[in-house]
Amino acid sequence: MIQARGLRRVFKSRRQTVEAVAGVDLQVEHGEIFGFLGPNGAGKTTTLRMLATLLPPSGGEATVAGCDLRQEAAEVRHRIGYVGQTGGNDPAITGRSELVFQGRLYGMTVSEARARAAELISSLELEDCADRQTKTYSGGQKRRLDIGLGLAHRPQVLFLDEPTTGLDPQSRARMWDEVRRRREGGTTIFLTTHYLEEADALCDRVAIIDHGRIVAEGTPDQLKRQIAGDVVSVGVAGDQEAILELLRPQPFVREAGWQDGTLRLYVDRGESAMPAILRLLDGAGLDLDTISLTRPSLDDVFLRQTGRSLRETAA
The missing domain is CATH 3.30.70.100 (Alpha-Beta Plaits)
Known part of the structure; x- marks a missing residue:
């Protein structure tokens, strides 16, 4: 579903040039949860934003859901869902209205968009708050609504950027269950995280990125067996x-x-x-x-590869 070769992103200013992503190779299979693990500033979000067509690559090539990232960006957007770190809901609008509007943006009729919104509200357990303004939502409810917005048009690939940052343990566990359900329904999920436990519990495979480069890749068990x-x-x-x-x-x-x-x-x-x-x-x-x-833990893998603890660098 995702294949990248030599993907790079350079940011230039008057004083310096920063290579945020330095030649990343990735392959994500259909129907798997792929975790992108690393500390803040390692290049996780920049890579995800390139794959989601939000940021043009400075070099390299990639295909997402069968479409060329550079030549077919519009078609890539039709086939993916994206949930950013900060979310995108309007505090003055109800969750149901947000979901209907998202469906309409992707070409659904009013009746189709309303039916899809009702389906998502049920599956995401948002019935109690769907008709309230989102400014009244808890952190977990807002995050589930964000995922609903990303899923409104039934994407083949769902990008989740730090999906559980700031959530309490109960909300985090509920979010993990929701991500697993989406995978069971056939959606390929690409998520970034700096939580070791999240990557270990959720992901079929993990890539560890540091200073813009992939330093290790495999299943969590494969990586831990290296130690x-x-x-x-x-x-x-x-x-x-x-x-x-x-x-x-x-x-x-x-x-x-x-x-x-x-x-x-x-x-x-x-x-x-x-x-x-x-x-x-x-x-x-x-x-x-x-x-x-x-x-051995994934932190031990990161420590062996980089000489630094992921827990410390992510703090």
Whole structure:
């Protein structure tokens, strides 16, 4: 449904030239949820806006829903839905009126647009607020209405830019369920996010972008399997380089490094490694503050690829 090769976007000003997207290659299959994961400023939204024809590429080529991005932009717009970060509803208009108007914009008759609006209101569970002005909506209701506006014309591809930013946990879980239902109905979904849990829970495949370049791509499980073994995080005071030299040569340690004052050790078997780590630190006279064992996460994948934590850079 989406294929991009060498997609680039350069922003120029009088003082400098910034390459926001630096040659992205992507392939998104029909009917999958594809996640674009990365920190703020990594190029996620710029890439999405190019694929949605809102921003012309500076280089490269792409097809979306079978149409050439450059040569058939108008047809691409007919085949996609787009939900931006800030939404697009009018606070003085009812949700039902917004949905009817959106249908009319895409060429539906009045009766067709009203029927489609009623269908979306039911499926998105907006019955209780559909005939109220949207300024009275909760954050979750507004976001569901935004998705309804993106789905009004039954697009083949739905672009969601940070769909759950600012939502409470209950609204976020409800939004995840809605996204899954759309995928089950055959819609291909391309979403950007900086929430690790969202990408892990929702996406069939994920691409991680950093500084405008794809640094890793695959299913969440495939990406996490790149990090062999377990992760032991150690909080210990002392000379960081000396502590690293003490633990890094141990046969059970695959990788080791400091991150934000915490030593992270990638080990074969965390349960067996932890007692050995404690003995080594105690033998060296070092005072242990904290120690924890976790399984590899998408943040570990990002850390390995970039040397930085996605949780920290997205904060």
